[in-house]
Amino acid sequence: MPIDPSLNPFFNPQGVVVIGASNDPTKLGYGLAINLVRSNYQGAVHFVNIKGGKLFGRPIYTNVLEVPNPVDLAAVLIPAPLVADALRQCGQRGIQAVIIGSGGFREVGAEGAKLEAEVLEVARQYRIRLIGPNCIGLLDTHLPIDTTFLPPPGPTPGDVAFISHSGAICAAVIDWARGQGYGLSRLLSLGNQADVSETDMLVPVAADPYTRVLALYLEGVKDGRRFIEQARQVVREKPIIALKVGRFGSGQRAVASHTGALAGQESAYNAAFRRAGVLRAETSEEMFDQARALAWCPPTRGRRVAVLTNAGGPGVTAADALESLGLELAEFSGHTRAALGVILPPAASLHNPVDMLASATPDQFAESLRIALADPGVDNVMIIFPTPPMYTAGSVAKAVIPVIHSAEKPVVVAVMGERLIQEAVEHFRAAHVPEYRFPERAAAALAALVERAELLEYALAEPVRPVETSEVFTQRFERSEEAETSEVLMLLDAYGIPMARMELARSADEALAIARRIGLPVALKVASPEISHKSDVGGVLLNLGDEAAICSGYEEILRRARSAHPQAEIQGVFVQPMIPSGQEVIIGAVQDPQFGAQVMFGSGGTEVEGLKDIAFGLAPLTRLEAEYMLKSTWAGRKLEGFRNIPPADREAVLDVLIRLAQLAADHPALGEIEINPLRVLPKGQGVVAVDVRTGCR
């Protein structure tokens, strides 16, 4: 993964200047200076403050222009109105990487936003890359370097890199990580992201050989598609786990379709993270719990878990937690059971979860673990122990750690209790074995490993574009202000999406003539660009088998539509042949401002919002994601048949879903498009789009 060379000085500077260094210990500029000096950074350290003076035996220059070589990174902590000038001097001094810790910019309102714009303009002028403003800074525990102004102590060296949109969270995370016994490799607070964003930093941070997993606290991403592309690159080598906050309260907007009503920022982020192969944590705690397992465990081969414990209750708790997370209790081989039987007392339970009994010795723990790991039906192991009454938890830890280290399968540990188990906990932490206080959290850590393996497949999959699109066609469509029905039909046709024949009748006589030509029975549907949910107004009549019914039906539909929407322009009535019966699904697409087109699949009809049996994916779709959408909905699972519902043409659904996704990706001007219902005929007979609606943006 090539790293943007302009970002290099942030992570490997030859010399750092602190602009705003202070010898007043109550000032942040003092905190930054002392952190940098104490971090044991090996390059040159310089201080600048207009007041001059000395600090930690070094001169304080009054101007960055006076600072001697080497210097290629500046950390700025001066009042916001002075930052632009300081930046200009950095540019003149040849410094092209600057961290602005100062607040008082966009986050405080319009005045600050003006200052921020000015700062950004200076940065552009001198080709300076900026982190911040309004950030905590960055640190690297291995280089080492610390440009934050946080109160000591900083994090211990470790293998989890943390990139954050919130500075306050950074301080808490450093302290929390220390208490929880794991270290950080790098920590990066991005602040207002005037220039450098989370996406810019993924590859450079992942390139750090000490970093084994990236944890992200995100309040949003700046460029959705670029984030996905960068993250997809990174996760091939190192897992990313993200906490995306700000889920709720996103504004409502006017929508023309079920898809539009159900799609939103959250469905887009979920689809985007899946496409990028990024794990999504539900809580801060979960993010770091799971980050440790991702950093320290070998990749898992599957979802089968062996549970070893010295008591019944915790085993049952673990089994519950594993199954509720979609993992499985491994089925032991006869050989495994026999081997366990040799070393464990007769009253022990040799089935999974293995209850070694309260009398279990450290050796029995270690040997049982070895046996479980050797079973080819076991993908992962969880060891649980309330302190064994006869032995210290520490002695058990010492016995099992060498076995865990030699294993090629993940092993996680639940050490239950708090004070009596501290020695064991310290052993596990030092040995980089993920340990948790409760079986449920250990189970969640294993689930993250399984999810990581699955997400890797998603990240590696490539989108499918079955349709060769002609440039001309695409452009002509985008110029139109509103999607005319005829145009939409042409578009569906061009993308190979089979649509029920639909002809516009402007009078009852025309309707009759069309019906005679295409054959009875027919369906009639109101034709009005302003009425998107036709059946809601009684604008649909099905299975009209004689001519009188067609004539009266035409008038009836017009009457109903006019009474429901007196102002709407009604063009007439569409006449369609009746389509063979079959299962019905909905497929739709809507443009997300951040991630572009997302597609929806699920149970169609008029109750889409009520049943919420739907799944979203990013357009264009990968085959894997289209499969995911079918598997995660009842509408999709039912396509394989259920009781008296015969199997339907599932393959054709996948194909049309992928085609609709490509259509939506190719036509961003088409704000919404929705086929509801898509009639799915029996296996091998394809699908028919019965009704389609669109909306522009």
Add this chain to the structure above:
Amino acid sequence: MPIDPSLNPFFNPQGVVVIGASNDPTKLGYGLAINLVRSNYQGAVHFVNIKGGKLFGRPIYTNVLEVPNPVDLAAVLIPAPLVADALRQCGQRGIQAVIIGSGGFREVGAEGAKLEAEVLEVARQYRIRLIGPNCIGLLDTHLPIDTTFLPPPGPTPGDVAFISHSGAICAAVIDWARGQGYGLSRLLSLGNQADVSETDMLVPVAADPYTRVLALYLEGVKDGRRFIEQARQVVREKPIIALKVGRFGSGQRAVASHTGALAGQESAYNAAFRRAGVLRAETSEEMFDQARALAWCPPTRGRRVAVLTNAGGPGVTAADALESLGLELAEFSGHTRAALGVILPPAASLHNPVDMLASATPDQFAESLRIALADPGVDNVMIIFPTPPMYTAGSVAKAVIPVIHSAEKPVVVAVMGERLIQEAVEHFRAAHVPEYRFPERAAAALAALVERAELLEYALAEPVRPVETSEVFTQRFERSEEAETSEVLMLLDAYGIPMARMELARSADEALAIARRIGLPVALKVASPEISHKSDVGGVLLNLGDEAAICSGYEEILRRARSAHPQAEIQGVFVQPMIPSGQEVIIGAVQDPQFGAQVMFGSGGTEVEGLKDIAFGLAPLTRLEAEYMLKSTWAGRKLEGFRNIPPADREAVLDVLIRLAQLAADHPALGEIEINPLRVLPKGQGVVAVDVRTGCR
């Protein structure tokens, strides 16, 4: 709540004898003796061991018959085969409360089960109440007394009582509670429950004035209905929170209905806990997190939460967590915003979540809290603070604690970090303010308080029995081996459940005659006790409007049913008038071995298992629970109307659901009964059961 007097000695003994006391420190009998002595128990303490001798300066009697007065509780820790004899001597000595810690009983197999049966028989003979065998014992930190053999230290005195089916969990919980800074009032390990069960102990433990909340670790309950009755009594005064494990892997059984396929132990426990007003925790950690909030906070009046913080990120995280748990961010009054504006700097955010900025002083924290608590639109407050850069977390804690103590609304605290915040954490713990490391967990604690308030309503509600049943009728039905269709129809009629008229035709001619009588069009349905899902075999024809169709329909149905079920007894075809169209739901009931009849409501049709839009309740239903079942399903919400679906007779659905529940509760011999579909007509026009199926047990 009257307490069974036979259980009194367990909690307030005049004298305790340890049978199996040992002066060998590696023996559990030594551990028990030393725990009892060190517990500062104020009654008499006696030791018994056949070897005699002295222990802690006291005599060891060789036989319990020699033990002097007072003595009314025995704690037994001797090999299983000797327990029955020791128990007999206890009986002779007049001791009628015994805790058997010894293992080697039912939990080790058939031999042990025989010993356990013998012990139980002796207990019955001497009217001795037993806790255990195979348990850790019990302790009370306030009396105080400790009859466990766990390694010290025991729990600190507190207000959470813990009752557990697992002994191993007890040891971990004591240690964990100590580390997490909260105390236990009582701890009770029940072991094999040969005599005393979790249900027996609810009222006695709740009667303890020091206990403010009961936490239960359950692997099941022994008598479902009695558990509900006892728990309902307790929760009126003190909350109960339970972790029920062993959710998965319960055996599959043959079922005749959708209800039977979907109902299970889990749906029954959920319904039972709701009826009893018991909170169900998802994990061990959650149980104790929430128990602290339940013990320490005043009851909440609603779901509106004010969030006070000194940084943006944690506020967003909290808002997400609150909303995902169904809580709401409070909308501040203008007065509140103005008051906050007076004390906070201009850049602070005065809207909820309130960002007081990193500069927030302890006084600003305290004053903002006071203002938020005074707003009538605020039901609860969450304070979040990453350590403020300028002040210690401890100083903030000291400032807010008096405000929290004087508040009549719940306040929970998220103190982010680990080591830098220890002082603050200690202050909060000492002051009994629930504190958590992350906003998400603080939010979950508030959600538990809201749930507690709602569950109290459920516990107070009384079941409704709208039907006066005649004893004669009930008995006659129960005698029948299998529910005949005619009998089921009589039963439905007796319970006031309107059923579509349905007449059996044994030939096409009979079908025609019935149709002529009841009027065309009609529906035909196969009549066979062995075919419960009629439409699955093509056994249903609807809307037959002419006589030819009825004749050929009769033959067609018979042909299809025979081809699908060649061995089935087919009695003919039911003829029904066509019922006006309307919404369709499913209602059903099934007998649970533990809790009796549970009822189901939801989206009907043939895809019930796929859509899983269903809810369960315990029969007979309370009105509140019937409402819950409608509100928690799309099928129920839709009854109020949705888009082009007109409102339906929701009131009639509630009524019929309650009637079916009573029917199922009155007829335990009726294993399953299901109405699918129940056609719901427009408002005021009632419901019609279109099809019914039953199964016996």
